[in-house]
Amino acid sequence: MGFGSYDESEQQNQDVNTDEDGSEGVSVHENEHEGEVTFETDAATDELMDQLAEIKDDADEE
Known part of the structure; x- marks a missing residue:
């Protein structure tokens, strides 16, 4: 896999437990x-x- 690639099967069925x-x-x-x-x-x-x-002078110089 190249940089930034991912397995799409890992992205499915993600249950997020939110406190409504x-x-x-x-x-x-x-x-x-x-x-x-x-x-x-x-x-x-x-x-x-x-x-x-x-x-303040030191901060202005940066």
Whole structure:
């Protein structure tokens, strides 16, 4: 068989088990969390802004 060829007999009678009623679906609200994230840094705001500008410049060059 050449590249991309397949046996058509393997493509027949494929049973697909679909869940029509949605009872087995994924719940997007199953693991909701509430809270906050905080961090402390010794860097000054100006230093952080300079680092951000460098990152953006590097991304623009690519």
